[in-house]
Amino acid sequence: MAGLQAGSPTPEDITVHNASRVLEISFSDGASFRIPFELLRVCSPSAEVQGHGPGQETVQTGKRHVDLVAIEPVGNYAVQPTFSDGHNTGLYTWDYLYLLGSQQDKLWQDYFAQLEAAGVKRDDPMPEKAGGHCASH
Template identity: 75%
Template sequence: MAGLQNGAPAPQDITVHSQSRVLEISFSDGATFRIPFELMRVYSPSAEVAGHGPGQEVLQTGKREVTLTGLEPVGNYAVQPAFSDGHDSGIYSWDYLYFLGSQQDKLWSDYTARLQAAGVDRDTPMPEKAGASCGH
């Protein structure tokens, strides 16, 4: 992923704020970010959201109210959140969380532009997956 440095600072503290729906994360370089669950969810690094290459991203909508139902460590380099909408396949490296936190203004702006281009808004329900229940 462009813009990520390998060896980003290590997280010192991670706090899940369920009421305000943000993940607060402090890094060893002194940076502290409050990353909204919605932002984490719409920028999930999972193949289901990010696709398998540039231009393959699946626009996520209806995630404003999403909450975290779990946050599991993955080795000593990442966490795997479980979201209230059932999505739990994204593995968020420390580098990626640092990227989300430090770039969130730009990411929100990009997300808003993608929503407008698609003619939807943040609260539009996600369409049902085509073919999900037809057994193919």
């Protein structure tokens, strides 16, 4: 995953809201987003979710009530969250967080279409293997 693009907005404030399960993030260009933990988790940039190439993505289910238990900075370009289901391998660059925040409506539509295509429900437990995809960046 690439680091920051030159001139990209950088976070000025990141707040974890555990009660409402959202990550609030304000950027240097004035944009501010409230990204649900579920969206962060189902669109994790990790190989576990995205696969190692096109068509290898794994649809994520049962993440509606996932919590964010920790979030660690990675250099000056990303954060690495740990979710309550144990997932902690995704590195979320500032650019990717901005994309998640600014494209939420499309990402939710894509996620629901992905669930339907895989023949699974949002709250189903995770299957052993399932196909699907999330946002490419």
